[in-house]
Amino acid sequence: xxxxxxxxxxxxxxxxxxxxxxxxxxxxxxxxxxxxxxxxxxxxxxxxxxxxxxxxxxxxxxxxxxxxxxxxxxxxxxxxxxxxxxxxxxxxxxxxxxxxxxxxxxxxxxxxxxxxxxxxxxxxxxxxxxxxxxxxxxxxxxxxxxxxxxxxxxxxxxxxxxxxxxxxxxxxxxxxxxxxxxxxxxxxxxxxxxxxxxxxxxxxxxxxxxxxxxxxxxxxxxxxxxxxxxxxxxxxxxxxxxxxxxxxxxxxxxxxxxxxxxxxxxxxxxxxxxxxxxxxxxxxxxxxxxxxxxxxxxxxxxxxxxxxxxxxxxxxxxxxxxxxxxxxxxxxxxxxxxxxxxxxxxxxxxxxxxxxxxxxxxxxxxxxxxxxxxxxxxxxxxxxxxxxxxxxxxxxxxxxxxxxxxxxxxxxxxxxxxxxxxxxxxxxxxxxxxxxxxxxxxxxxxxxxxxxxxxxxxxxxxxxxxxxxxxxxxxxxxxxxxxxxxxxxxxxxxxxxxxxxxxxxxxxxxxxxxxxxxxxxxxxxxxxxxxxxxxxxxxxxxxxxxxxxxxxxxxxxxxxxxxxxxxxxxxxxxxxxxxxxxxxxxxxxxxxxxxxxxxxxx
Amino acid sequence: xxxxxxxxxxxxxxxxxxxxxxxxxxxxxxxxxxxxxxxxxxxxxxxxxxxxxxxxxxxxxxxxxxxxxxxxxxxxxxxxxxxxxxxxxxxxxxxxxxxxxxxxxxxxxxxxxxxxxxxxxxxxxxxxxxxxxxxxxxxxxxxxxxxxxxxxxxxxxxxxxxxxxxxxxxxxxxxxxxxxxxxxxxxxxxxxxxxxxxxxxxxxxxxxxxxxxxxxxxx
Numbered sequence: 001x002x003x004x005x006x007x008x009x010x011x012x013x014x015x016x017x018x019x020x021x022x023x024x025x026x027x028x029x030x031x032x033x034x035x036x037x038x039x040x041x042x043x044x045x046x047x048x049x050x051x052x053x054x055x056x057x058x059x060x061x062x063x064x065x066x067x068x069x070x071x072x073x074x075x076x077x078x079x080x081x082x083x084x085x086x087x088x089x090x091x092x093x094x095x096x097x098x099x100x101x102x103x104x105x106x107x108x109x110x111x112x113x114x115x116x117x118x119x120x121x122x123x124x125x126x127x128x129x130x131x132x133x134x135x136x137x138x139x140x141x142x143x144x145x146x147x148x149x150x151x152x153x154x155x156x157x158x159x160x161x162x163x164x165x166x167x168x169x170x171x172x173x174x175x176x177x178x179x180x181x182x183x184x185x186x187x188x189x190x191x192x193x194x195x196x197x198x199x200x201x202x203x204x205x206x207x208x209x210x211x212x213x214x215x216x217x218x219x220x221x222x223x224x225x226x227x228x229x230x231x232x233x234x235x236x237x238x239x240x241x242x243x244x245x246x247x248x249x250x251x252x253x254x255x256x257x258x259x260x261x262x263x264x265x266x267x268x269x270x271x272x273x274x275x276x277x278x279x280x281x282x283x284x285x286x287x288x289x290x291x292x293x294x295x296x297x298x299x300x301x302x303x304x305x306x307x308x309x310x311x312x313x314x315x316x317x318x319x320x321x322x323x324x325x326x327x328x329x330x331x332x333x334x335x336x337x338x339x340x341x342x343x344x345x346x347x348x349x350x351x352x353x354x355x356x357x358x359x360x361x362x363x364x365x366x367x368x369x370x371x372x373x374x375x376x377x378x379x380x381x382x383x384x385x386x387x388x389x390x391x392x393x394x395x396x397x398x399x400x401x402x403x404x405x406x407x408x409x410x411x412x413x414x415x416x417x418x419x420x421x422x423x424x425x426x427x428x429x430x431x432x433x434x435x436x437x438x439x440x441x442x443x444x445x446x447x448x449x450x451x452x453x454x455x456x457x458x459x460x461x462x463x464x465x466x467x468x469x470x471x472x473x474x475x476x477x478x479x480x481x482x483x484x485x486x487x488x489x490x491x492x493x494x495x496x497x498x499x500x501x502x503x504x505x506x507x508x509x510x511x512x513x514x515x516x517x518x519x520x521x522x523x524x525x526x527x528x529x530x531x532x533x534x535x536x537x538x539x540x541x542x543x544x545x546x547x548x549x550x551x552x553x554x555x556x557x558x559x560x561x562x563x564x565x566x567x568x569x570x571x572x573x574x575x576x577x578x579x580x581x582x583x584x585x586x587x588x589x590x591x592x593x594x595x596x597x598x599x600x601x602x
Numbered sequence: 603x604x605x606x607x608x609x610x611x612x613x614x615x616x617x618x619x620x621x622x623x624x625x626x627x628x629x630x631x632x633x634x635x636x637x638x639x640x641x642x643x644x645x646x647x648x649x650x651x652x653x654x655x656x657x658x659x660x661x662x663x664x665x666x667x668x669x670x671x672x673x674x675x676x677x678x679x680x681x682x683x684x685x686x687x688x689x690x691x692x693x694x695x696x697x698x699x700x701x702x703x704x705x706x707x708x709x710x711x712x713x714x715x716x717x718x719x720x721x722x723x724x725x726x727x728x729x730x731x732x733x734x735x736x737x738x739x740x741x742x743x744x745x746x747x748x749x750x751x752x753x754x755x756x757x758x759x760x761x762x763x764x765x766x767x768x769x770x771x772x773x774x775x776x777x778x779x780x781x782x783x784x785x786x787x788x789x790x791x792x793x794x795x796x797x798x799x800x801x802x803x804x805x806x807x808x809x810x811x812x813x814x815x816x817x818x819x820x821x
Contacts, residue, residue, distance in 0.1 A: 004622040036620030063623055086625070174621055186626040190634055448722060452780060478634040508631075551631060 005063040005086070008033040009056045010170060012066060012162045013075040014155055016144045020309035020317045022204060025050070025075050026141065027152065029159040031167050032056055039167075044156050050079050058084035065170050067091050067117045067162075069192060070322070073200030083200075089192035090166060093173050093183040094120040095323045096191070099482050104489035121165055123180060124172035128165040132158055187479055194507045195322035198514045205521045206315030207335065207529065208355075209308070210348040210571070216595050217586065218306055222246075225300065227589035232296035232582070234261075234289030242293070247300045251276070263287050265434050282418040286437040295340045295578050302339035303586075309334055320523060326492070327499035328480040328507075330523055337524045341574035342582025348571045349531060355566035356538045359527030360505060360549060361559035362386050367501035368424055370553030371477075372460035376453050378556065387416035390423075393453060394436065394446050410577070423450050424457075424498065426491040465493045476500030477552050478508075501552055502526055509548035513541055527563065538565070651796045654693075654727035656757075657746055660720055663754040663773050665782050666728055666747055667717040673789050674716040677732040681709055681802070683809040694809045695793070696802040704805075704814050715793055716747065721754070721779035727796060742767040754779055 011030040015023035028050070030043040043055050054076070058064060064084035066072040068091040073083055094115055102110070113119070121128055137158050140146040146155060176182035217224050225247040235241040235257045242254045255274055258266050267275040267283060274280075281294035302308075310316050316335055324331025336344045349355035360366070365386045369377040380389035385402035391412060392398075399405040406413055419427070419435050423446075427435075433443035451458050468474035468484060474496050475481045480503070482496060506523060513520060513528070518541050522529035530541055542560050549558030564572060573580065590596040627633075657664055667673035679698045693711075701710045718728035730747045731740040746757035746768055754773035760766070773779065785792070794801075802809045811818055 002625075004624055008623065035622055037622075038618070038620065060625070088623075168617070171617070171621060174623065185623055187634065189626050190629075444722075448780060475636050477636055478631065479636055 002035065002061075004035050005061065006035050007057055007062040008035075008037060008065060008170075009058075009062060009084075010065045010163050010167045011056075011072055012159050012166065013072055014141050014159045015071075015075060017142055018311070020206070020311035020315065021313075022078055022311065022317075023071070023075055025078060026146075027156050027159055028075070029156060029163045030056055031163050033167065037167075037171060042160065044160065046152050046156065052080060054081050054084075058082065060085045062086065063088055065090060065166065066196075067120070067166050067169070069196035070199040070203065073196050074204055077200060077204055083197045086189055087192040087196045088170070088183075088185070088188055089196045090117075090120065090169055090173060091115065092191045092195045092323055093188045094123070096188070096481055097173070097176075097180045097183065098123065099326055099480075101326060101482055101484050101488040101492055103485050103487045104492075117162065117165065117169070121169055124169060124177055126165065126168050126172060128168070129161055132161060134158075190478075191323070191480075191507075193511050198510045199320050199322050201514055201519045202510070202521065202523060203317055203320060205519055205531070206311060206313075206317035207347055207521050208349055208353075208531065209310055209314055209316050209346055211310070211314040213348075213596075214308075214310070214346055216590055217303060220590060220593055220595050221303065221306075223593050223595075224303060224586055224589040227585055227592070228296055228300060228303075228582075231585045232292040234293055243296075243300070247304045249297060249300070261287075261289075267431060267434060279418055279422070283422075283431060283435040285415060286435075291578055292581075295342065295582050298340035299343055299582055302336075302343045307334050308336075318522075323480070325499075326482055327496055328476055328503040329499060329525065330503075330506075332523070335522065336572075337522065340582055341576055341579035342586070344572045344574050344579070345583040345586070346572075348569060349566050351569040353531050353533055354535060354538060355564065355570070355572065356530045356532070356541075356562060357524075357527055357564035357572075358530070358538075358542055358545060358560055359524075359563050360502070360545065361561055362420075363502045363505065363526040363558060364421060364498040365424065366549070366556070366558040367498045367505075367553060368457060370556035370558075371497055371501065372454075372457040374454050374457035374460070377457050385413075387413050387420055390416045390420050393449050414576075423447060424461075424494070426494045461494055464497060465490055468493050468496075476504050478504050480504070505545075505548050505552045505558065508551060509545045512544045512548065516540065516544065518544070538562070651798065652725055652727050652792060654715065654729065654796060656729045657718070657743060657750065657755075658757040658759055658768055660718070660726065660728075660756075662720045663756045663779065664718050664720060664728065664750050665754055666730075666750040667782075667784060668751045670716075670751070673784075674730065675714050675789060675793065677712050677714055680711040680713070681705065681809070681813060682711075683800075683812055685812075694800040694802050695797045696810070700802060700805070700810065704810060709813070715789070717784065717789055717792065718750070719782045719784075723783050725785065727793065738767040742770060746770045 009030050009032055011028065013023075013028045014026045016026060017023045026047050028043070028045045032040045032043065034040050045055065056062070062084065063086050065088045067089075069087050069089040073087070076083060098115065118129065118134060137146070137150065140149055141155065173183040226245065229236050229241070229243050229245070229247065233241055233243050235253070238257065238260070240253050240256060242257050243249055251274070254276070263284070267280040269275050278294070281290060285291045308316050309318060318332050318335035318338070321331040321333070332338065336346055347355070362381065365377075366381050369381045380386055383389060383402060385406055388397070388402035388405050391405065391409070396412060397405055397409065415435070419432060422431060422435065429440050429443045429447065432447065433440040436443060436446070464474070472484045473481060474484070474493060476497070477500070480500055502525070506526070506528070509528065510520060510523060518530065518532065518537050520528045521531045528541070528545065530538060532538055542562070545560045546557065549560070550556065563575070566572060573583070587596065591598060679696050679701045680693050681696050681701065682692050683694050685692055696710070712733050714730040714732055715727045716730050717725065719725045728747065731744050734740050735744060743757060746755050749755045749770060749772070754776055756771045757768040758771065760769050800809070806819070808818055
C-alpha cells in the first residue's frame with residue numbers, strides 16, 4: 001500500500017439548523033482529488049439524493065478535508081454515515097498555525113480575530129467568493145429563508161465555491177507562507193480526531209434541560225430577577241444600586257458602590273480600570289457581599305439573555321469551539337457551564353439515565369507538579385488536598401488532617417483555590433495580599449515560603465519561560481503550539497503548560513471515551529459530563545480519565561472525582577453553598593408567585 | 603507544526619503543482635510527545651545595570667558578597683559630572699591616571715564597589731569606604747559593610763539624633779530572609795554594565811571635557 005493518501009476528498013455541507021437542533025442537511029459538494037492533489041471529479045448532492053453511505057471512499061487510503069469539520073461530521077451522523085478514518089480539519093490546522101501570543105499591551109482593546117474559512121483564506125492570500133454575498137447566503141441557508149431568494153443550483157454553486165476555496169486553502173496550508181508554518185499533517189490528523197469526530201458526537205447529544213422550569217423562569221423573568229437582586233445585590237437598597245431593576249449591570253455604579261463601602265483595594269487592570277473578571281471577584285470574596293454579587297452577575301446574564309440553544313428535544317447543544325483558546329482549551333459558550341454553578345439546576349436527567357459529572361482533581365496543580373517534577377509539590381498534591389498544604393504554608397491552619405480541615409473550613413478552602421493557582425501563574429504581592437486580606441508583607445513572605453518549599457517548580461517555571469522566550473515558541477505536552485511575538489505577557493507563559501496540559505488530558509480522554517462508545521454530553525475545562533444507562537460505563541470512563549492523566553503527566557496520577565452521580569430523574573445540584581443559595585432563590589421566586597408548588601423548593 | 607512537511611513541496615505560487623500527503627504511520631501517542639525540555643535551557647537571569655549607593659541608602663537589611671577577592675573591587679575613582687537636565691546617574695567612573703592628570707584631588711571620590719543585596723535578591727553595588735577611615739562616618743560604614751559579609755545588617759544615619767556615624771543593626775532573626783542567590787556574573791561585568799557610557803577612559807571623554815571646562819565636540 002502507498003505511503004501517501006491515494007484520494008483526498010474536500011467536502012462541504014450546507015444545512016438548515018434551528019438553535020440547539022441537529023442540522024437538516026440541504027446539500028453536499030465534494031471535490032475528489034488524486035494522490036497529487038489533482039482534481040478528479042466533483043460530487044454535488046441535493047437533499048433526497050443521499051445514499052446510506054458516503055459517495056466517496058472513507059477508508060484508510062483517503063484523507064477527508066473540511067473546514068470546521070465537526071459540522072461535516074454532524075451531517076455524516078444525521079445521514080447515518082460512518083466517520084472517515086482520516087480527517088484533516090482545516091480550521092484546526094489554521095488555529096495551530098495562527099496561534100500567536102501578541103505583545104502584552106493591557107491598554108489596547110483587542111478584538112479576537114475571527115478565523116472562519118474566508119479569514120483563513122485571506123491570511124494565506126487567497127481571494128474568492130467575488131460574486132457571492134457570503135454572509136447573506138449563509139444566514140439565509142441557516143434560517144431556511146433561502147427558498148425566497150435562491151434555487152438549489154445556486155445553493156450548490158455556493159457550496160462548491162466553498163469547496164473550491166478549501167482545496168486551494170489545503171494546498172496553501174501544506175506549503176505554508178511567511179508567518180504561517182506548513183501544516184504538520186500527522187499532528188493535524190491527531191487533533192482532528194478530537195475537533196471533528198468527537199466534538200460532532202458530543203454536540204449532537206446535548207444536555208437535558210428541564211424545559212418546563214426553564215420556560216417558567218422565562219415567563220416570570222421579572223419576578224425571578226427581582227428576587228435575585230433583592231437577595232444578592234449588596235447595593236440593592238441604595239439610591240444607585242449596581243443593577244437596574246431589569247437586571248442590567250453598571251460598571252460605573254459598581255465603582256461608586258466600591259467607593260461608598262470603602263473598598264479601595266479592588267484589583268485593577270494595567271490600564272487603571274477595575275478588573276471585573278471572575279478571578280478578580282474570587283480574590284475579593286473576603287469583602288462582604290462580593291461572593292453573592294459575583295454569583296448574581298454570572299446568573300443574571302444566563303437568565304436575562306436566555307441565549308441557551310435548546311433543541312426541540314429539550315437538549316442544550318452549545319458550540320464547544322475546540323482549540324478555541326491559545327492554550328488549546330475549548331471555548332464553549334451558551335451552556336449552563338457558562339453561568340454560575342447554581343444555574344446547572346436547570347439540568348434534569350431522564351429517569352432511566354445516570355447523569356455523572358467527573359472531574360480531574362486540582363488538575364492544573366497536578367500538571368505543574370508532574371511537569372516540574374518538584375518532589376514537595378508532588379507530595380503535597382498526592383496528600384489529597386493541595387489547598388490544605390497552602391493554608392498550612394500561610395499559617396492559616398495548624399490542622400494536620402486535610403480531610404478534617406476540608407470539612408470544617410470550606411470557606412477558607414475556597415479562598416485558597418484562586419491563590420494556589422495565582423501563585424503558580426505569577427500572582428504578585430499586591431494581588432495575593434488582597435486575596436488573603438492581609439498586609440503585603442505577609443503576602444510577600446508567603447510567596448518566599450512558596451519558593452523555598454517548591455524550589456524546583458520555581459526553577460522549572462523560570463526555565464520554561466526562558467526557553468520559550470529564546471525559541472519564540474512554547475508547546476503543550478503533545479505538541480499544541482503557541483508562537484510568541486515580542487514582549488508577551490509572562491504570566492500567560494507561566495500559565496500555558498498547566499492549561500495546555502489540562503487540555504491535552506481532556507482531549508486524550510475524550511477520544512478514548514468515544515472510541516470506547518462512551519460519548520460524553522459535555523466537556524467542561526477539567527471535567528466531563530456523562531449520560532449513561534449503566535454504572536459500569538461510568539466506572540470505565542473514570543478509568544479512561546485516570547489513564548489520560550497518567551499519559552499526560554508521565555505516569556503521575558491525577559485523581560478523578562465523581563462530583564455528581566444523578567439517578568432516577570435527579571436534578572443536577574452543585575454542592576457549593578452559594579450555588580445552592582442561588583438555586584433556592586430562583587425556586588422561591590417562582591413559589592412566591594405560585595408558579596411552582598411549595599414542594600419544589602429544596 | 604514544523605515536522606513532517608508534505609512529501610513534495612512545490613513553489614508557493616504553483617496553484618496546481620502536484621502535492622502528495624503522507625499517511626500517518628501506526629498511531630503512537632509518544633510520536634506527539636514534545637521533545638522540548640524546559641530544564642535544558644538552564645537559564646540564569648543576567649543582571650542588567652545595578653543601582654549603586656552606600657549601604658545606608660539601602661534603608662533595609664543588607665548582605666555583601668562574602669567573597670571579597672572576587673566580588674569586592676579594589677579602590678576605584680569616581681567623579682560627579684553635572685549634566686543639565688539629568689539629576690540621577692551623574693557619577694562617573696574615571697581612570698585614576700586621567701583623574702590625577704586633569705582634576706583637583708578634592709573632586710575625586712574613592713571607594714570600593716561590592717556586590718550586595720537586600721532581602722530576596724534585590725541586588726545593588728555597595729559603596730565601601732576606603733579613605734579617611736578615622737572619620738566616624740566612614741569607620742562605622744566600613745564596619746557595617748564588613749559585618750554584612752556574614753549577617754543581615756542595616757546601617758542608619760544618626761545625624762537626626764545629633765550624633766555622628768551610623769547605627770549598625772542586625773536582623774533579629776538572621777534566618778528571617780533567605781540566603782542570597784548570588785549572580786554568577788563577574789563583578790567586572792556588573793560594573794561595566796552599571797557604568798556603561800559613564801566611564802571616563804580617554805582625554806576627550808565628554809564628561810572629562812565638562813569637568814575641565816573644555817569645549818564639547820558634538821561631531
